[in-house]
Amino acid sequence: MKHIEKILLSKYVDGEIKKEETKKMIEDHLKVCNYCKDVYNSYININSLIKNYDVKSDENAYLAFVEKKVNFLNSKKSNFKFSFSFGIALVLIFLFSFSLTLFTTKRSISTTNKVSTTVVDKSFNNLFSEDYTSVVSTVNFGR
Amino acid sequence: MEKNNLNDEILIENFLKGDEYSFRMLFERYYDNVNRIVYSYTKNYDDAKDVTQEIFLKVYESLKSFKKKSKFSTWLYRVSVNMSISFLRKKSKEKNFFSLEEVGDFEEKFEEDKPSYDRNLAEKILFELPEKQRLAFILSQKEGKRYKEIAQILNVSEKAVEALVYRARENIKILLEKNKSM
Numbered sequence: 067m068k069h070i071e072k073i074l075l076s077k078y079v080d081g082e083i084k085k086e087e088t089k090k091m092i093e094d095h096l097k098v099c100n101y102c103k104d105v106y107n108s109y110i111n112i113n114s115l116i117k118n119y120d121v122k123s124d125e126n127a128y129l130a131f132v133e134k135k136v137n138f139l140n141s142k143k144s145n146f147k148f149s150f151s152f153g154i155a156l157v158l159i160f161l162f163s164f165s166l167t168l169f170t171t172k173r174s175i176s177t178t179n180k181v182s183t184t185v186v187d188k189s190f191n192n193l194f195s196e197d198y199t200s201v202v203s204t205v206n207f208g209r
Numbered sequence: 210m211e212k213n214n215l216n217d218e219i220l221i222e223n224f225l226k227g228d229e230y231s232f233r234m235l236f237e238r239y240y241d242n243v244n245r246i247v248y249s250y251t252k253n254y255d256d257a258k259d260v261t262q263e264i265f266l267k268v269y270e271s272l273k274s275f276k277k278k279s280k281f282s283t284w285l286y287r288v289s290v291n292m293s294i295s296f297l298r299k300k301s302k303e304k305n306f307f308s309l310e311e312v313g314d315f316e317e318k319f320e321e322d323k324p325s326y327d328r329n330l331a332e333k334i335l336f337e338l339p340e341k342q343r344l345a346f347i348l349s350q351k352e353g354k355r356y357k358e359i360a361q362i363l364n365v366s367e368k369a370v371e372a373l374v375y376r377a378r379e380n381i382k383i384l385l386e387k388n389k390s391m
Contacts, residue, residue: 115331119351
């Protein structure tokens with residue numbers, strides 16, 4: 067007689083066989099085969115052994131959790147405070163350096179404007195002079 | 210209706226609406242189960258307690274991102290398995306027990322801490338099984354999970370779970386025989 071594969075018996079013990087005809091085939095076989103019946107019984111006995119496996123329960127678990135949660139939320143808050151102050155400091159530094167750059171640029175623009183005005187004035191005067199070469203050079207210089 | 214009778218999904222919804230007591234219900238419903246899973250990795254009661262607390266803190270923080278693609282318990286067990294493995298990795302790095310190449314099967318090599326209480330026969334035998342067999346067997350027999358769910362938790366195929374549970378049974382048989390003869 068051909069025996070049932072042990073892995074199939076293991077699945078059967080766990081109720082994991084979906085096909086009804088396979089289930090029926092196993093049940094019929096277990097009625098007539100002592101070897102497979104023994105294997106089946108040993109698997110059932112093993113299942114009862116695992117029922118004794120447990121980890122001792124901790125009565126104050128939730129209390130300990132609440133404590134941990136509070137600490138975690140507080141550290142999160144202080145982290146946020148730190149990041150917020152750090153962010154503010156960064157923005158202030160940026161604004162300061164930006165206004166400093168703006169101020170220096172403005173100053174240099176006004177100096178350039180003064181210089182250009184003088185150059186334009188000079189070239190304007192040259193237009194009315196007899197010296198055409200000077201006019202051309204001034205205009206080129208202007209470009 | 211008492212809150213104790215509410216299913217996980219409703220408790221999660223209530224918690225997300227700001228009801229802290231619903232989270233307490235979830236905590237109390239699953240604490241022992243999670244602790245059992247973690248303990249089967251850490252083999253040390255105090256470590257298991259700490260990791261279990263960390264797991265619930267993580268769940269508390271990330272419940273908003275739970276997509277409800279699987280059952281809450283499946284998701285919770287998956288988080289538990291992942292965090293237990295990370296804990297062991299961290300601990301093994303700290304103790305520098307073995308090289309990085311051996312990380313894959315570190316759980317078997319991990320030196321056990323002294324248990325804080327006497328282990329019964331079931332525990333003794335279970336802890337002699339390879340880690341995945343042990344976990345698949347506990348999830349199936351103790352937590353009553355179907356192979357499909359175990360596959361999701363352990364991130365393996367259903368066929369692999371079949372084989373793991375079967376091999377666990379065969380190994381337990383051998384270990385029981387050994388134990389009898391001792």
